[in-house]
Amino acid sequence: MVHIQSSIFSGLLLATVASTSLIPSFPTRLIKRADTWGGSVSLGPTKSTIINAVTTIIPGPAPPTQNGELFLWPGMSNGTGDLVQTTLESWPSNSWCGAAAGQWCVRASVFGSFGQLDGSPGIVSGGDQVRIEYNLQSDQNTWLQTVTNAITGQQLSTYSHASGPYMRGYGTGTECDDSCTGTIAAQSYLNTVITLASADTTFGNTIASAGGATYSGLTSSQGGKVWSIASINIPAMIKTSTTTTKTTTKTTTTSTKTTTTASVKTTTTSAKTTATTTKSGNGCTASQYAQCGGIGYTGCTSCASPYTCKYSNDYYSQCL
Numbered sequence: 001m002v003h004i005q006s007s008i009f010s011g012l013l014l015a016t017v018a019s020t021s022l023i024p025s026f027p028t029r030l031i032k033r034a035d036t037w038g039g040s041v042s043l044g045p046t047k048s049t050i051i052n053a054v055t056t057i058i059p060g061p062a063p064p065t066q067n068g069e070l071f072l073w074p075g076m077s078n079g080t081g082d083l084v085q086t087t088l089e090s091w092p093s094n095s096w097c098g099a100a101a102g103q104w105c106v107r108a109s110v111f112g113s114f115g116q117l118d119g120s121p122g123i124v125s126g127g128d129q130v131r132i133e134y135n136l137q138s139d140q141n142t143w144l145q146t147v148t149n150a151i152t153g154q155q156l157s158t159y160s161h162a163s164g165p166y167m168r169g170y171g172t173g174t175e176c177d178d179s180c181t182g183t184i185a186a187q188s189y190l191n192t193v194i195t196l197a198s199a200d201t202t203f204g205n206t207i208a209s210a211g212g213a214t215y216s217g218l219t220s221s222q223g224g225k226v227w228s229i230a231s232i233n234i235p236a237m238i239k240t241s242t243t244t245t246k247t248t249t250k251t252t253t254t255s256t257k258t259t260t261t262a263s264v265k266t267t268t269t270s271a272k273t274t275a276t277t278t279k280s281g282n283g284c285t286a287s288q289y290a291q292c293g294g295i296g297y298t299g300c301t302s303c304a305s306p307y308t309c310k311y312s313n314d315y316y317s318q319c320l
């Protein structure tokens with residue numbers, strides 16, 4: 001199972017490819033013209049090196065049926081060496097990891113000159129929060145990938161590989177191979193934190209987004225050694241009609257979306273009703289950047305002043 005690394009062009013280091021000598025051309029054998037890409041957000045290259053990177057992805061449901069292969073991953077590379085890429089995968093059947101239709105398989109994974117190396121897989125549902133950490137071990141050479149359910153702490157996959165100390169770029173990839181069925185839901189990456197070996201005050205200037213992806217809350221601390229992105233939102237590749245109905249106790253917001261499905265080139269109109277439930281009387285408020293809504297979410301639905309609860313996707317609303 002080889003996923004193709006051409007993603008580094010369209011995802012990781014996207015905007016910096018043209019302007020840096022760090023990123024050489026990839027061998028053309030690695031690039032499949034049929035592959036397409038969803039939106040992406042990336043950072044890099046840094047003048048320092050990355051020593052730790054952590055994010056939490058909420059993938060939304062996988063397409064119930066899949067043509068080709070669909071991969072979602074946060075990736076880290078220096079452009080010539082290995083691509084460290086824990087990958088959420090949707091195949092024509094995901095039974096190989098035990099997943100049902102609409103669920104993902106997830107594997108800690110490394111792509112390099114050797115091909116693809118994978119840890120054993122776990123199962124991910126659309127509303128799950130999947131925490132993915134890449135950590136440079138004390139030998140300054142081995143990268144440990146640890147994939148856990150952020151809510152339950154259950155380990156989903158892990159993998160260790162000696163990919164070297166020179167990781168300079170980090171970014172999201174939504175990779176659609178062999179005419180895949182594209183993503184049908186937006187993906188959120190929460191609280192992405194990249195720690196560098198030493199301060200790089202200009203790392204934040206390298207942030208780039210493509211394909212309609214957005215981000216919010218880019219901040220740094222420790223003089224530019226630690227960089228955080230509170231929220232990244234990657235839009236669905238295929239808009240489907242979904243109707244979400246929830247019990248409303250206080251406020252209801254109704255919006256209508258008109259979307260075109262790319263795959264079949266027809267226009268479909270979907271009326272989407274999103275109901276916001278405001279808990280009465282518990283006085284519970286979520287802080288800036290915290291989650292405040294979404295399918296399966298049971299926490300505070302009000303935001304601390306002056307922030308308001310903004311819809312990101314069906315699985316995630318955030319105080320901004």
Ligand SMILES: *[C@@H]1O[C@H](CO)[C@@H](O)[C@H](O)[C@H]1NC(C)=O
Pocket residue numbers: 022078079080081082163164165166167
């Ligand atoms: C990328 O990392 C590999 C492995 O450590 C190293 O051999 C290579 O020189 C690095 N390339 C760049 C451009 O830093």
